[in-house]
Amino acid sequence: MSEIKLFSINGSVKERTSSEVILEKELQTLIERHMETFFGVRFLKSEYAITNGRMDSIGIDENNSPVIFEYKRSQNENVINQGLFYLDWLLDHKADFKLLVIEKLGMDVAEQIDWSVPCVICIAHDFTKYDLHAVNQMQKNIKLVSYRKYDDDLILFEHLNAPVMKAVVEHVDGIESGKNSNTKSHVEKLAMVSDDVKKLYASVCDFIESLGDDISQNQLKLYLAYKKVQNMVCVEIQSKQVILYLKLNPESVILEKGFTRDMRNIGHYGTGDLQVSIKDANDFEKAKPLLERVYHET
Numbered sequence: 001m002s003e004i005k006l007f008s009i010n011g012s013v014k015e016r017t018s019s020e021v022i023l024e025k026e027l028q029t030l031i032e033r034h035m036e037t038f039f040g041v042r043f044l045k046s047e048y049a050i051t052n053g054r055m056d057s058i059g060i061d062e063n064n065s066p067v068i069f070e071y072k073r074s075q076n077e078n079v080i081n082q083g084l085f086y087l088d089w090l091l092d093h094k095a096d097f098k099l100l101v102i103e104k105l106g107m108d109v110a111e112q113i114d115w116s117v118p119c120v121i122c123i124a125h126d127f128t129k130y131d132l133h134a135v136n137q138m139q140k141n142i143k144l145v146s147y148r149k150y151d152d153d154l155i156l157f158e159h160l161n162a163p164v165m166k167a168v169v170e171h172v173d174g175i176e177s178g179k180n181s182n183t184k185s186h187v188e189k190l191a192m193v194s195d196d197v198k199k200l201y202a203s204v205c206d207f208i209e210s211l212g213d214d215i216s217q218n219q220l221k222l223y224l225a226y227k228k229v230q231n232m233v234c235v236e237i238q239s240k241q242v243i244l245y246l247k248l249n250p251e252s253v254i255l256e257k258g259f260t261r262d263m264r265n266i267g268h269y270g271t272g273d274l275q276v277s278i279k280d281a282n283d284f285e286k287a288k289p290l291l292e293r294v295y296h297e298t
Contacts (some may be wrong), residue, residue, distance in 0.1 A: 004158065006150050016150040024071050027123070027147065030155070031069065032057050038157060039121065040230035041067045044104050050093070055086050058097075060105070062231055062271050063220055064112045065119060066090055066097055072124030080135060083120035083142060090118060116221040117141050123157075132160055139163075162216035185221050189237040201235075201242050204278060207288065208233055211295040223270045232298035233291065234270025241279045244287065245272030246294045253290070259283060260290075 006016040028046070035043040041059040048055040057069035068086050072079040090097055094115060101110040119141045127144050135142045144160040184192075190201065208226050209215060215232075218225040224235040236243040250262035250273055261275040268275070276287050 004148060004156065006148075006154070006156070016154065018148045018150055028056060028069075028071050031123070035059055035069075038229070039067075040227065042105065044100055048100070050086070050089055050096075052089075053082075053086065058100070060101060060109070060113070061119070063117075063218065063225055064109065064114045065117050065218075065220070066113070066115070067118070068120045070120065070122050072122065079122045079124060080131060080142060080144075083122050084138070084140060087118060087120050087140065087142075091115070114220055114222075117218055119143065121145055123147060127160060135161060135163070159214075159216075183222065186219070186223050186237060193237060193239060197237070197240065197242065200278060200280070200284065201237060203284060204235065204242055204244070204287075207284075208235075208291060208295075211292065215295070220270075225270060228295075228298055230298065231271045232294050234272055236269055241277050244276040244278065244291075245270045246274040246276060246290060247272045247298050248274045248290065248294050250274045259286065 004018075006018070008014045008016055031038060032043050032046055035041045035057070039061075041061045043057065043059045045058050046056070048058045055068050056071050059067045059069070061067050068083060068090065070079045070083040070086070094113075098110050098113060101113060121143045123145045124147075126146060131144060135144060141163050143163065146158045146160060148156045148158075150156065190198065193201075205224070209217070212228075214228050215226055216228075218227060218231075222236070225231045226233045226235070230247070232247050234245040236245070245263065245268060250260075250264065253260055253274060255262060259277055261277070262273065263275045264273045274290070276283075276290060278284050278287055
């Protein structure tokens, strides 16, 4: 969809040549071997067989949400519809996915699976403007990623869209189902807090989103995650404050009681080892340099 030019500037300036395509199986193997580095997803299984098909790759991200990868193998293949079919199948067969997670990562991870925003990542050499329009209309967590291989030592992934999804909350006989069934969701907590906390929350989110166009938002059941490839900030609502978990080493920060806290050995929602508590505008101003730093370092 877009034309990207890559140049070597070591000595003389030279344009790096983009390969037309690489073998899809070669691409799939490369991504599966380095899935966590490329996409922040832990690899579970290749060619995951289901009743009416076979998912190319499947994994689970750092928020413990399922992620399906589909690779476009031909010009006419409708990889988006295929991924959507697999996503619907997965939501109807959660027990099968849980067994796979138990086998690969253990019971502790399996018990923490978050079904609120499962994701499909479609990867192809090119997508059309119609593909992008279609996924934007679907209101599903489907991401389109194009790739370019340059010579023998570089590969580029371009994320073409950043869907903003609301967490899926399921009910059984009027009672919310799944883990944390007695815990209010992030959206429910936000609706209950005072107007001052809501305004503070909105200001924090606006500031994070203003840091760069490469930031995407993931609205999970219990918290809001902002990420580039991996989470950089997780946001939690409490009755009188906004809590942030930043992916920064607490040892690199001078901790201040009541404002910052080392969470490396303390359980909490989301990811990130540095907790930042924002109770008012002064706390927010103090938090801004930390947010800028985590954006540049993540």
